Amino acid sequence: MIDLHYWPTPNGWKVSIMLEECELDYNVIPVDIGSGDQFTAQFLRISPNNRMPAIVDHQPLGGGEPLAIFESGAILEYLAEKTGKFMPTDTAAKYKVLQWVHWQMANLGPMMGNANHFKNYGKNIADDPSQLEYGIKRFVGEVDRLSGVMDAQLSVNQYLCGSEYSIADIITWSWACLIGRLIDEDVWTTFPNLKRWVDEVGERPAVQAGRKVGKELGKRELTEAEEKARRELLFNQTNDKVRAAREEAAKATS
Numbered sequence: 001m002i003d004l005h006y007w008p009t010p011n012g013w014k015v016s017i018m019l020e021e022c023e024l025d026y027n028v029i030p031v032d033i034g035s036g037d038q039f040t041a042q043f044l045r046i047s048p049n050n051r052m053p054a055i056v057d058h059q060p061l062g063g064g065e066p067l068a069i070f071e072s073g074a075i076l077e078y079l080a081e082k083t084g085k086f087m088p089t090d091t092a093a094k095y096k097v098l099q100w101v102h103w104q105m106a107n108l109g110p111m112m113g114n115a116n117h118f119k120n121y122g123k124n125i126a127d128d129p130s131q132l133e134y135g136i137k138r139f140v141g142e143v144d145r146l147s148g149v150m151d152a153q154l155s156v157n158q159y160l161c162g163s164e165y166s167i168a169d170i171i172t173w174s175w176a177c178l179i180g181r182l183i184d185e186d187v188w189t190t191f192p193n194l195k196r197w198v199d200e201v202g203e204r205p206a207v208q209a210g211r212k213v214g215k216e217l218g219k220r221e222l223t224e225a226e227e228k229a230r231r232e233l234l235f236n237q238t239n240d241k242v243r244a245a246r247e248e249a250a251k252a253t254s
């Protein structure tokens with residue numbers, strides 16, 4: 001059995017979709033990131049960067065002690081290796097997939113996260129709305145550029161890495177499906193190949209099932225005070241603020 005430490009966000013969906021695609025048994029352990037579950041000693045031992053998703057595989061590949069993995073890219077690579085699915089074994093084909101997995105991890109995910117921060121969350125945080133303008137320009141511009149990169153790739157390939165659906169598609173789709181909502185739904189007319197792929201991957205039953213995992217979590221209406229505390233927790237993290245939680249986790253491990 002695999003424990004999935006999870007909250008329903010694009011980074012969380014990557015792993016719930018992969019688990020559904022691989023038809024693996026898993027147990028969802030909610031990590032309510034708005035309430036600070038990512039700072040508990042128990043979670044930090046699994047995921048020292050205080051971010052979900054993370055997994056613990058109780059029957060790991062190769063046997064031995066339960067295996068904990070954080071970072072969605074590493075988790076998908078591991079699950080692909082464990083099941084022999086969605087990643088070719090031939091060296092050239094494997095690295096064709098892995099380069100796009102790393103592309104997503106270093107580019108689309110962080111740029112969309114920052115674009116969303118400046119466009120949507122920032123207005124409740126910045127003292128002066130003009131502080132947001134450059135951030136919006138920079139990160140929405142990057143998302144636009146990255147959309148063009150995917151569109152070009154998908155104009156000559158059915159899937160990101162060719163004719164086979166792979167972990168590169170799974171990891172990228174979870175963010176790419178939200179580009180219209182983030183920028184403007186009209187953006188799809190500029191990127192028709194990307195739209196074709198977003199729709200096609202979105203039709204897969206495992207993608208639909210994975211995206212629904214934990215939908216009910218985080219649906220509760222927050223009070224103004226709770227909303228403020230959530231913003232403080234999520235958007236104002238410094239080493240000083242998280243050090244105490246880390247020290248607590250280290251004490252619990254030693």
Ligand SMILES: N[C@@H](CCC(=O)N[C@@H](CS)C(=O)NCC(=O)O)C(=O)O
Nearest residue numbers: 009011033038050051052053071072
């Ligand atoms: N690169 C990481 C990103 C994970 C990430 O940013 N997770 C967010 C939710 S989408 C989180 O756990 N945030 C908690 C926090 O900011 O304290 C991955 O892909 O696994």
